[in-house]
Amino acid sequence: xxxxxxxxxxxxxxxxxxxxxxxxxxxxxxxxxxxxxxxxxxxxxxxxxxxxxxxxxxxxxxxxxxxxxxxxxxxxxxxxxxxxxxxxxxxxxxxxxxxxxxxxxxxxx
Amino acid sequence: xxxxxxxxxxxxxxxxxxxxxxxxxxxxxxxxxxxxxxxxxxxxxxxxxxxxxxxxxxxxxxxxxxxxxxxxxxxxxxxxxxxxxxxxxxxxxxxxxxxxxxxxxxxxxxxxxxxxxxx
Numbered sequence: 030x031x032x033x034x035x036x037x038x039x040x041x042x043x044x045x046x047x048x049x050x051x052x053x054x055x056x057x058x059x060x061x062x063x064x065x066x067x068x069x070x071x072x073x074x075x076x077x078x079x080x081x082x083x084x085x086x087x088x089x090x091x092x093x094x095x096x097x098x099x100x101x102x103x104x105x106x107x108x109x110x111x112x113x114x115x116x117x118x119x120x121x122x123x124x125x126x127x128x129x130x131x132x133x134x135x136x137x138x
Numbered sequence: 139x140x141x142x143x144x145x146x147x148x149x150x151x152x153x154x155x156x157x158x159x160x161x162x163x164x165x166x167x168x169x170x171x172x173x174x175x176x177x178x179x180x181x182x183x184x185x186x187x188x189x190x191x192x193x194x195x196x197x198x199x200x201x202x203x204x205x206x207x208x209x210x211x212x213x214x215x216x217x218x219x220x221x222x223x224x225x226x227x228x229x230x231x232x233x234x235x236x237x238x239x240x241x242x243x244x245x246x247x248x249x250x251x252x253x254x255x256x257x
Contacts, residue, residue, distance in 0.1 A: 060242070062243040064183070064244075066183075070249075071248065071249050072175075072183065072244070072247055074238075074243070074244060074246075077243055077245070083245065115183050117183075117244075118242075125195070126185070126197060127173075127185045128185065129182060130182075131182050132183070
């Protein structure tokens, strides 16, 4: 299966902009999806189809994708945004399979 | 608001079996594909299996193929995961997740059920 590569950690101060990248050949052919997971909670979909935001997700969360890299941007980071973030896509080598990135721990300083 | 409630987790010995259930409500269950996703303690997310809304389309991760079986009962709004020949590396929280408008992502998740494989 293909792998999605994320940085293990990102740190930002409140009010700054956090960017989390996700890289894989699969992203040149398939959409990227992003999930937020806080300790002890189930994941929450925050971005779908590269850049769409589900209802109820704050506008400070945005997504983009170009070539083999997708990016989750959190503008004006708040303390409550501290969480693990996972990217996900369809597997480019296996039909009807999906794959996750390893996750990025966002720390709000 | 979609509601998914998993059950059936517990402690099982290596080589044993377990059947997980996920009861769905507040959406037309029979019209959506469903997934199982797991998360080992302190680790990331791993997709396990998918079943289409019409039950004929099933897919499995290589790590569970031949050991796990996904199924659903649309009359009871329930998703299942039969897990056989369990291994210590299957220890994880198992989440059921509803597919979005396409099969390849998850727009709603349950709270998960913990499966521990240990002697």
